[in-house]
Amino acid sequence: xxxVTQSQPEMSVxxxxxxxxxxxxxxxxxDYYLFWYKQPPSRQMILVIRQEAYKQQNATENRxxxxxxxxxxxxxxxxxxxxxxxxxxxxxxxxxxxxAGKSTxxxxxxxxxxx
Amino acid sequence: xAGVMQNPRHLVRRRGQEARLRCSPMKGxxxxxxxxQLPEEGLKFMxxxxxxNIIDESGMPKERFSAEFPKEGPSILRIQQVVRGDSAxxxxxxxxxxxxxxxxxxxxxxxxxx
Numbered sequence: 001x002x003x004v005t006q007s008q009p010e011m012s013v014x015x016x017x018x019x020x021x022x023x024x025x026x027x028x029x030x031d032y033y034l035f036w037y038k039q040p041p042s043r044q045m046i047l048v049i050r051q052e053a054y055k056q057q058n059a060t061e062n063r064x065x066x067x068x069x070x071x072x073x074x075x076x077x078x079x080x081x082x083x084x085x086x087x088x089x090x091x092x093x094x095x096x097x098x099x100a101g102k103s104t105x106x107x108x109x110x111x112x113x114x115x
Numbered sequence: 116x117a118g119v120m121q122n123p124r125h126l127v128r129r130r131g132q133e134a135r136l137r138c139s140p141m142k143g144x145x146x147x148x149x150x151x152q153l154p155e156e157g158l159k160f161m162x163x164x165x166x167x168n169i170i171d172e173s174g175m176p177k178e179r180f181s182a183e184f185p186k187e188g189p190s191i192l193r194i195q196q197v198v199r200g201d202s203a204x205x206x207x208x209x210x211x212x213x214x215x216x217x218x219x220x221x222x223x224x225x226x227x228x229x
Contacts, residue, residue, distance in 0.1 A: 004157075033216045043204060045158075045220035052216070091157050095216065101171050102148065103208075103218060105157035 002027045004094050006106035013082045014114050020067075021077045021109045023092030031097040034068065034075045039108070040088040048090070051075065053097075079111075087113045117142065119209050119221035120189075127227045128197050136192040136224045140209030146170075147190040148218060149182060152204040164190060197228045 003026045013019035025034070036048040051059045051068050059066050063083075067076045079086055092106040120139040128134050140147050145166050150158040163171040164184040175182070179197075184190040194201055204225050208218035 006157075037220075042222070043225070044222050045206060045208075047217065050217065093158075095218075097216070101163040102160035102174065103150075103158075104160070105150075107155075107157045 002029075002094050002096065002104045004092055004104050004106040006092055006109050008109045009107075010110045010112070012112040012114060013079070015084060016081055018078060018080045019082055019111065021079075021090050021092075021111065023075045023077070023106055025073050025075065025092070025094050025104075027073070027094065027096070029096055029098060033095045033097060034066075035093040035095070035103070036064070036066070036075075036077045037091045037093060037105075038086075038088045039091060045091075049077065082113050084113050084115060087111055119144075119207055119219050121205075121207050121221035121224050123224060124222060125225050125227070127229060129229055130198060131196050134194040134197050134201070134226055134228075136194075136205050136207075136226070137189040138192070138207030138209075138221060139189040140207075141219055144209035144211050144219070146210045146212060147184050148208045148210075149190075149192050150206045150208065152206060152223070154203070158206060161192070194226075197226075199228050202226055202228045 005024045032053045034051045038046045049061045063080045065078045089108045091108045093103045095103045147164045149161040152158045160174040162182045179195045181193045204223045206223045207221045
């Protein structure tokens with residue numbers, strides 16, 4: 001079974017600085033997708049960024065980028081120029097390409113942004 | 116273009132009552148997934164449905180929980196004889212088909228059992 005581990009329950013960052021959230025996963029499959037979701041206090045799940053395992057290039061979406069290390073099964077999220085609105089719970093998620101259905105989520109990292 | 120809709124957003128039930136949670140997928144989506152989020156935890160997969168079919172229910176508790184996605188109307192997650200441990204946020208997600216890598220989430224239903 002696939003597992004997703006987020007080893008940092010809480011992180012904080014000063015406004016305008018950079019922070020990296022860690023995620024590792026365990027799978028025996030070679031084709032899969034990885035996601036980072038943001039969950040603000042409203043509890044709505046918002047997709048931040050996604051990465052296809054077959055792509056070597058790291059995904060980037062504006063201030064958000066990932067460091068995808070397939071061999072190490074690591075998928076960290078870097079937030080540059082942090083803004084107050086980035087404060088939220090962040091979840092890393094895995095989804096198999098073969099068994100396209102359920103996603104497996106980590107337990108989340110609470111990010112605080114200090115003004 | 117309406118996103119995934121869930122209702123009610125908040126539901127309070129006494130122990131022993133039934134809870135019915137509804138999910139309307141995005142227009143054109145025929146695949147629905149239900150997840151449960153306990154306090155301070157991530158989302159845990161419960162069930163994956165297509166119209167009139169349960170594809171994967173490996174995350175569903177063996178008793179009291181059931182789900183359906185009829186040909187017409189929303190998907191329903193039903194919890195019979197609720198207990199305090201059922202208190203959680205229940206999220207629905209939808210996708211266009213099995214090969215879609217992305218699931219679009221609804222706003223969730225927060226169930227409180229008193």
